[in-house]
Amino acid sequence: MSEFTTSTKQLDGVSVINLKGFLDAHTAQVLEAAFTSLINDGKFNIVVNFKDLAYISSAGLGVFMAYIENIRDNNGDIKLVEMNEKVFNIFDLLGFPLLYQIFNNEEDAIKKFNEAKQSENAE
Amino acid sequence: MSEFTTSTKQLDGVSVINLKGFLDAHTAQVLEAAFTSLINDGKFNIVVNFKDLAYISSAGLGVFMAYIENIRDNNGDIKLVEMNEKVFNIFDLLGFPLLYQIFNNEEDAIKKFNEAKQSENAE
Amino acid sequence: MKTLNNKTSNELTVKSKTENLSLIREFVCDAAKGAGFDQLTADKIILAVDEACTNIIKHAYKYYPDGTILVKVKISGTTFIVEIVDHGNAFKPNSVTTPDIEEYYKQHKIGGLGMYLMKTLMDDVKYNSIPGKYNKVKLSKKIISAA
Amino acid sequence: MKTLNNKTSNELTVKSKTENLSLIREFVCDAAKGAGFDQLTADKIILAVDEACTNIIKHAYKYYPDGTILVKVKISGTTFIVEIVDHGNAFKPNSVTTPDIEEYYKQHKIGGLGMYLMKTLMDDVKYNSIPGKYNKVKLSKKIISAA
């Protein structure tokens, strides 16, 4: 059986989900549960950290596709950070960089969220 | 395929072999090569560190049995250190603690070798 | 007792459950590395096989957990072949068009990526269904030795 | 195409090479954990199966690398069963006496530990050879649920 876990923390008003292990058709529901829980709490600014993700298949990618529309409709976003080369290559093959912003680290992604908030406030 | 590697260092006149990975009928020859190389160099005071050993089967245990006689005939010994519980249980089941001295760490095993040397010199 | 005809290939048979995907990946990983592929190429083959087997569980067996999936690896000349056999619903892949990835996302579609990945990651993907008997998908990748 | 009779068990078929032992261990590990065994017990079952397969490679096939080893896992009632089938030389285990471990070492014997480990680690070990046809070893372990 694949091992896959998520852990979520709050940083500067942004939710950071850490992925760990193998994300496939068997474990995709674990990630679905993490997104569902944030959305139910009204938390739509989400950073996903891929540092400890060893594997992803299209079933895992499908989870991002399933939630992104709802999240963006609520003025939120999913931003991706610390993707290793292997996982990035799969994302790239599927054109995901057109759809998702990818950052080197959590700080940069969180800053981006907070810049967006400030420019909204300035309006 | 199992991954198994050894690395050998010299400490206070004693040779320390570090085991890493999975020691089975496929990889046993890697350990044989390490022992053979020490014996060819006339190095008979040997400590084997099990810290990074994840698995051992009887084929791996057989390697120790194959070399111990020759090494003791040359006034040397194989002493075992840093065995985790899983590996120790297998050794124990086979009565190995009757045959080999097991220590918590490299220092204790090396000290034992050097005490033996001193008492020889004192004679 | 079962007679084994093919003396030159490793085979894995598992039930049609997603929890067996990791075992299938380990099996294919071992075989791909044994055939001499580097980690990068082995990873591509592993993902392609995962996608094929996920589809079998989802579409051919519609999550019925007691079907069987047989994964057979072999080397034919300089080609590494993974054959996957199931006894679920027949599949005619000609009816599935390869998605235009950009167009695809514009339509906010979910799924449909598995077949695309399989074709992109492997040199060749061939489906062969004999309805009521078996479905077979054959994934091939050339072994290029470092010259 | 091969017909699959047993719809309720996972099976792995590998060639009789020691490099396949790790794959067999992974297969058995997944199955044992799937059956609910804790890591400690799963480790015992894995080691017992490794020993059985090592013996098949060494003794039944005498290192001939193109034989097959079929490993089948199943649950029968509350018993976890691993069946291993080969087509090498027949084996009559009655002729092998369980070694008295201390006596054994006094005689400076090497080897002979595998059978002892298998019997100690499992609840039951049964060999069944039909010369010229197949050899089967059946390793059993009770599944004790944490009450």
Ligand SMILES: Nc1ncnc2c1ncn2[C@@H]1O[C@H](COP(=O)(O)OP(=O)(O)O)[C@@H](O)[C@H]1O
């Ligand atoms: N093994 C199969 N058996 C039956 N139908 C399949 C099989 N594989 C793929 N399909 C069909 O092809 C379609 C495209 O598959 P795929 O690209 O993997 O996307 P997804 O599975 O996410 O829908 C599926 O939706 C399904 O209708």
Ligand SMILES: Nc1ncnc2c1ncn2[C@@H]1O[C@H](COP(=O)(O)OP(=O)(O)O)[C@@H](O)[C@H]1O
């Ligand atoms: N599968 C087998 N086929 C044929 N002979 C076997 C088989 N398993 C064990 N034996 C015989 O039983 C003996 C004891 O086996 P074992 O305890 O594993 O020790 P070892 O393999 O180290 O000799 C072997 O030496 C061999 O003669």
